Amino acid sequence: MRRTVVNRVVLGVVGAVLLAAGVLVLAGGLDLYRRLGVHPPQWWPLTSPDQPVVSARSRGRWVASSWWWPTVIGGLTALVAGMAWWLVAQLRRSGLSSIAVPTPGVSGLRLRVGARALEEALENGTAVLPDVERAGVRLVRAPGHPRLRGAVRL
Template identity: 80%
Template sequence: MRRTAVNRVLLGVVGAVLLAAGVLVLAGGLDLYLRLGADPPGWWPLTSPDQPVLSARSRTRWADSAWWWPVVIGGLAVVVAGTVWWLVAQLRRSGPAGLVVPTPGATGLRLRVRTRALEEALEAGTATLPEVERAGVRLVRAPGHPRLRGAVRLTPGGDPAALVEHFDTGPRTDARTSLGLPELPADLRIRVLQAAPSGSRRRRGRRRPPRVE
């Protein structure tokens, strides 16, 4: 799963929880339960404007226990550390944002292709290769030049060696030529699906990732 998909799922879950909590707090603060004749959730303490979110008993119930403050501080520290890690992960890029495309004969013209557009083109080209069921390609940073990392799933009985050859002479060569790069190394992780007997679960065979230099 890509970083953008993970971010969307996490933001969606957090947003839904915060929205639900906000609606419950607003309903209790505006006394909507009484006005509308609705029954509040049995586990929700704030049902009227005169009630606090946490009662005095709830706030002081575990205050005298030796484990209470270490657990509270440790939990908050984990939340803060996780938030900082997530923020750093968003700021860090695993690959270049874009690449310059050469324009022979056009003086003063500078073209730049987005990394994601290049990855989508490579994925589409790889997916059309023989025996390929699914393909994913990423462009990552490497010393002196970019590098491709691909994950390809072959149909049962697929030939990894043939895939490497087709990928090398097809999508990889097209990308390298279009970008005017002297070399574009690639790491491929190939999985070959194994045909399972009727009625049983299909199994996947793993192959050691080959390198295309």
Template identity: 85%
Template sequence: MTRTTVNRVLLGVVGLVLLAAGVLVLAGGLDLYRWLGADPPSWWPLTSPDQPVVSARSRTRWVDSTWWWPTVIGGLAVLVVGTAWWLAAQLRRSGSASIAVPTPGAGGLRLRVRTRALEEALETGTATLPEVERAGVRLVRAPGHPRLRGAVRLTPGGDPAALVEHFDTGPRADARTSLGWPELPADLRIRVLQAAPAESRRHRGRRRRHPRVE
């Protein structure tokens, strides 16, 4: 699941929760339950304009307990830190939106390709290599040092060394030629699926991670 998908799911869930809470607060504040003859949820405290969202009894119920304030402060700290981490992750840009492509022999023509389009092409090329079941590739644009980061899952009995060679001479070489980059280092995380029960003992331990292609 990509970061964009996760963000959309989280934002959708948070939005639905806030929307439901807002509708309940609005219904209680405008006294819609009485006007419409509807029954509010049994667990919802705000059912009329004269009621607070949080009653005085609820606000002071556990204030004398020794665990109350550490729990509140700890929970709020976790929430703030988690929110700040999520925001920093969204603002951190690991790649540019587009990449300049050389156009030899065409003076004055500037051509750019979307980074995601390049990543999709690399993923497609890697997925078609022998013994590859699934592949994901990202282009990390560190200042002055672009590099590829990939996660590849091989079929049972797959050969990680052969994959590295095919990737180096195939998708990675094509990307270097297309972009006009003499160097394009790559970090691959390779996982070999477990073989069938009869062969699991023979292929046990054939899992490799982070081979580098320089």
């Protein structure tokens, strides 16, 4: 499975969970449960605008523990660091966007070709050869010069 597919599935699941939680919070904050006569889930803490997310008894119970604040701060720090790492990984390009191809017969002139177009041309040119069932090609960024990775199924 490609990285983009996994990322889209994870983003979709996280987005759906956050959207559902946001709708429940908004409904509690706007007092829609009472106005519409709808009963929220039993486990949901926010049922009216006056009600806090965490009860005073729960806050007092956990704050009295010496491990509470270091655990909360450490957990949130790890969560933010993981999200920042994931975001940087998404912004980083895994392949080349274009490549400079020298033109024969004209010195100094270089033609810029889109990497995906070059990959498709190589795949299609290989796939029409006899006994080739499928071909896959990918241009990979390498220090100093690009490399070509390919797989051919005969």
